[in-house]
Amino acid sequence: MVARLPIRDDLQKMDGYHSAQVTVPVRLNTNESPYPPPDEFTTELGRRIADIAWNRYPDRTASALRAAIARSHGVGVDQVFAGNGSNEILQTLLLAYAGAGRKVLTFEPTYQLHAHIARITGAEVVSAPRGADFRIDQSKLADVFSTYSPDVTFVCSPNNPTGVVEDEETVRAIIETAPGLVIVDEAYAQFASWSAIDLVDESRALVVTRTYSKTWSMAAARLGYLVGPKWLVEEIDAVVLPYHLDAAKQIAGALALEFTNDMNSRVREIVASRDQIESAFSTLPVDFWPSGANFILFRPRSMDGRKVWSELVEKGVLIRDCSSWPGLTNCLRVTIGTPEENDLFLKSLSEVLSK
Ligand SMILES: *Cc1c(COP(=O)(O)O)cnc(C)c1O
Numbered sequence: 283m284v285a286r287l288p289i290r291d292d293l294q295k296m297d298g299y300h301s302a303q304v305t306v307p308v309r310l311n312t313n314e315s316p317y318p319p320p321d322e323f324t325t326e327l328g329r330r331i332a333d334i335a336w337n338r339y340p341d342r343t344a345s346a347l348r349a350a351i352a353r354s355h356g357v358g359v360d361q362v363f364a365g366n367g368s369n370e371i372l373q374t375l376l377l378a379y380a381g382a383g384r385k386v387l388t389f390e391p392t393y394q395l396h397a398h399i400a401r402i403t404g405a406e407v408v409s410a411p412r413g414a415d416f417r418i419d420q421s422k423l424a425d426v427f428s429t430y431s432p433d434v435t436f437v438c439s440p441n442n443p444t445g446v447v448e449d450e451e452t453v454r455a456i457i458e459t460a461p462g463l464v465i466v467d468e469a470y471a472q473f474a475s476w477s478a479i480d481l482v483d484e485s486r487a488l489v490v491t492r493t494y495s496k497t498w499s500m501a502a503a504r505l506g507y508l509v510g511p512k513w514l515v516e517e518i519d520a521v522v523l524p525y526h527l528d529a530a531k532q533i534a535g536a537l538a539l540e541f542t543n544d545m546n547s548r549v550r551e552i553v554a555s556r557d558q559i560e561s562a563f564s565t566l567p568v569d570f571w572p573s574g575a576n577f578i579l580f581r582p583r584s585m586d587g588r589k590v591w592s593e594l595v596e597k598g599v600l601i602r603d604c605s606s607w608p609g610l611t612n613c614l615r616v617t618i619g620t621p622e623e624n625d626l627f628l629k630s631l632s633e634v635l636s637k
Contacts, residue, residue: 296401308542308599308626310617313442313577315499316377317620320544323537324341327406332532333630340529343519347527351507355479360512361517364527364535368469368493368506373399375489375508376522379463380405380434387432391444391609393467396436406484410433411609416444416571420452423459433462439478440470443604443615445573447474457488463514467492470575472497473556484511492516496576498538505535552576552618557616562628568637577617579604582635590634597630606637 288294309352309408318324334554341386343547344364352359363588365371372395382388388396390409398477413419418437437456439448466478469488479490494500508518538545556573561581563570572579582590587605592602602615616627 287450288586292404293402295447296398303415304595304600306598306600309617310619310623311602311615312392312577312602313496313617314501315548315576316618316623317499317548317551319499319538320541322475323541323544325389325542327534327537330537331530334529334533336495336529339525340532341591342525344527344532347532347535348507351509354539354542355509356481357482358508358512360515361482362507362534363510363522364505364507365524366492366506366510366531367495367504368467369395369399369492370504370522371402371506371508372396372467374518375465375467375491376400376403376434378517384433385609387426387430387435391467391607392438393414393442393603394607396438397506398468400434403435404489408506412444412513413449416441416446418448418452418456418621420455423455427459427461431461435460435462435464435622436467437464437478438467438469440474440573440575442469442575443577443602443607443610443613444571444579445575445577447476447574453478454481457486460487463487463489469493469496472545473553473576474574479509482509483512484513486511487514489514492529494535494538495518495568497545499545499548500534500538503531503534504607505531507535555618555621555624557614559624559628566632577602579613579615581613585635586616590614590631593634594627594630597633599627599630602626603616 310501347364348362349359352362376399380400380403384405386400386405386407388409389412400407408430437453468477471477482490491508494503494507502517559578567583568580570578590604591603603615604610606616
């Protein structure tokens with residue numbers, strides 16, 4: 283029998299990606315939409331999927347999907363690239379612009395997969411701390427960039443798991459100061475007040491990534507995309523696996539955009555619920571950070587975060603335990619759910635905190 287083979291030295295100490303998938307009635311831990319897409323969408327999708335020529339490879343350039351995405355943002359079709367979730371977009375960008383011998387910068391705390399995927403590509407990950415209230419500190423940018431000279435810099439806005447939306451001024455300063463590629467991850471953009479897509483330009487090394495997993499209620503589809511300069515899209519097209527995007531997904535992504543009004547009204551409902559939860563938080567013994575996304579980061583003032591998390595699980599409510607993450611001691615993150623789920627969460631939380 284062959285002994286278990288060692289993987290690459292630089293990957294041996296890495297953990298996989300963990301988010302507890304516990305089966306409980308109220309799941310508010312992965313920032314999914316609590317609402318499915320509209321029935322008209324699912325019915326029409328079924329019809330169109332039946333017409334796929336399943337014996338043939340799909341359109342390698344996903345041209346109809348890219349055109350639909352480009353139209354929705356008022357950008358050129360050659361400025362759009364789609365992938366299997368924005369995670370695949372990030373991986374492809376990092377394979378092309380990071381990898382062995384190159385450096386990737388993150389502002390911590392932020393989305394763990396930025397550093398994780400960068401390491402898998404063989405890149406060295408360097409990080410700078412965020413300033414007060416988890417904002418990127420503009421006054422430190424010049425220092426950070428001259429210390430590290432990163433080939434790729436990540437900005438996550440709204441930032442996961444803090445919910446903080448960076449100012450346009452900060453993002454502009456980062457683009458102007460960063461020596462390499464800047465990736466703005468806008469997984470939650472529709473919940474926020476502005477988007478860096480307007481800053482995309484042929485003369486800037488800037489890409490903005492988006493996903494169908496959150497606002498579009500399509501986490502099961504695994505679909506994401508980027509908007510960036512044409513020259514970058516050309517390079518990325520050459521790096522990604524051929525025929526990576528299956529035919530059903532290409533159809534689903536373009537069709538979803540015909541239901542933009544439904545998406546916007548789901549977003550409005552979630553934002554209204556988010557406001558309600560934030561007001562409820564003001565009356566509880568917790569600190570929280572006002573959010574521009576579909577989740578809120580909070581910290582119990584006088585109880586252990588991990589304990590609050592597990593007592594909530596016992597009551598059938600699953601949220602995200604960030605209490606042991608660097609820079610987030612005792613913090614927990616709750617995804618906005620349906621009004622019923624939010625009520626159950628708030629009721630359970632106040633019971634746990636008042637014990
Ligand atoms: C959820 C999330 C994503 C989504 O990734 P997909 O691969 O598109 O599901 C990307 N970035 C951030 C910051 C997220 O929170």
